[in-house]
Amino acid sequence: SLTMTVGANQSPIISSLVANPASLLLGASTTVTCVATDPDGDVVRYSWTASEGSISGVGNRVTWIAPNKGGNFNVTVVVSDGKGGETRGNLMIPVSAATKTVTLRIVREESGTVDSDGDKDNSRYLAGDDDKNVGYCAFWSYDIWSLQGANVSDAKLKFTLKSVAGDPFSQTTGLKGLRFWAVKYGDKLPKFQFTGTKLERGGVIQMQPPTIIDVTPEIAQLAKAAATRFQVEALFMLHTNGNNVAEFIEWTDVELEVTYSGK
Secondary structure, eight states, rough: OOOOOOOOOOOEEEEEEEEEEEEEETTOEEEEEEEOOOTTTTEEEEEEEEESEEEETTTTTTEEOOOOOOOOEEEEEEEEEESSOOOEEEEEEEOOOOEEEEEEOBBBBOEEEETSOOOEEEOOOOEEEEEOEEEEEEEEEEEEGGGGGGGGEEEEEEEEEEESSSOTTTTTSSSOOEEEEEOOOOOOOOOTTOOOOOOOTOOBBBBBOSEEOOOHHHHHHHHTTOOOOEEEEEEESSSSSSSSSOOEEEEEEEEEEEEEOOO
């Protein structure tokens, strides 16, 4: 007599599930490949689904086309052996919008220096005081209309230093540090010591000449609100210390660099 033993059916085993490329821009496509075997030697079949986007192709290699929005999306494969055994695999694919970085220049006629005597100068960018104890503050204005509706991920002011006279940053003998303010004054330079809102990230008192100031929260908010201008003021904590010594900082230029994604 013959005795035949029949083992229980075993489910397929997925050894690899990968996407190439592994991350995508909006609406782009990737090839998703699943490598699976069946312990019993059965022929395996692949069934694909996605949380969003679309899938084309059959078998163990398909193409997934991302939706036109950012986020993390799941592509799922079910591998079956036709005898009731199946194994599920899941792959998360991040999708993001393309980013662009632009450099915005100063609106010259709306930028410049205002002093404590009431004089205004659109040709210089200076903060501090002079040897006659006249105080100075600097203003810069930028046309940000092109950013309306953009998703701003980074924004910074980049300073080109011209000169520093004396030691205006000194807490003891100087003007006790420099602070930057987000202001709104229109198309003409305002009065001396016109202050607005302290910058959320870049509003700390600067104790040395700044090279970069982070203005991401301000630009992101203005872009969402479809604002036309971003304006900022540089003002020392003391407009003068009365020592009849010129102590100031002057800049040649200040650029606004913004990185953003789709509008």
